[in-house]
Amino acid sequence: MSFHETPAEQQDVIVFAGAKKSFSDTLLRNVKLDCGFALPIRHESIEEYISTIGGNCGESRVVIVDPFLCNHSAENLYAFAEAFSEQCPNHDPPGLAVAYWDVETGERLYRQLEDRVDLRGLVPMNLSIDIWLSIIRLLANGGTYFPAELTERHVSSHAEPSPAGGAVPTPCRQEAKAELDLLTSREIEVLEKLTTGLQNKHIAEHLGVSEHTVKLHIHHIIGKLDVRNRTEAAIKFQTMRSAN
Secondary structure (H helix, E strand, C coil): CCCCCCCCCCCCEEEEECCCCCCCHHHHHHHHHHCCCCEEEEECCHHHHHHHCCCCCCCEEEEEECHHHHHHCHHHHHCHHHHHHHHCCCCCCCEEEEEECCHHHHHHHHHHHCCCCCEEEEEECCCCHHHHHHHHHHHHCCCCECCHHHHHHHCCCCCCCCCCCCCCCCCCHHHHHHHHHHCCHHHHHHHHHHCCCCCHHHHHHHHCCCHHHHHHHHHHHHHHHCCCCHHHHHHHHHHHHHHC
8 A cells, every 4th residue: 555544533535446556646645635525545456455444444435446456356346345344334335436548448347347336437547637536526425427438339329329327528618618608607606516526505505505595506507508417517517617
């Protein structure tokens, strides 16, 4: 474990399972700065991670796995939920997300794992750091992320492709500006809070409005951005800001 700060008792963590060349110390420091609600830790393998948890562990928000482990330790991934529950019975097993560097690998991992584990998402590693961190933040807050470049392969060639499971097409600059112009200043404020992983109650507290008002804003945002849920809205907002 090259990047490891021992979590305080009951402290939540974001787990990266894999080699340092995949999840560098610099990358995890960025996660630590961006995700103040949970401590990022790295383990060389799923087995090493399982061996370190115990009854007094905090919540593991998500486990992000190096694709190399999917090739060489697949059985440990398939048995992960059961092994976790034996070591840490006070918490539900966290969902798994798998990193990938190219579409072919991402497609293969999707097919390999989607029916075998609680797959929370697939994380492309070739994104700008702000977009990448927003995906990690959403996964750690219970969201899902399946990139359009992978999910569209599952759509019939005769059907019109549509975003699915958190997949949001990347808009061009003109499209991004046009969609941003549809949003009110308050809706943009709500979106900015959504991208940090805040729940409705806390967004309401930050903005000085009721939770019901926040829900109405999110309803309008989802309609204007043509997405299916708050996770997709937050991801699309990030990509629009980058394109703009």
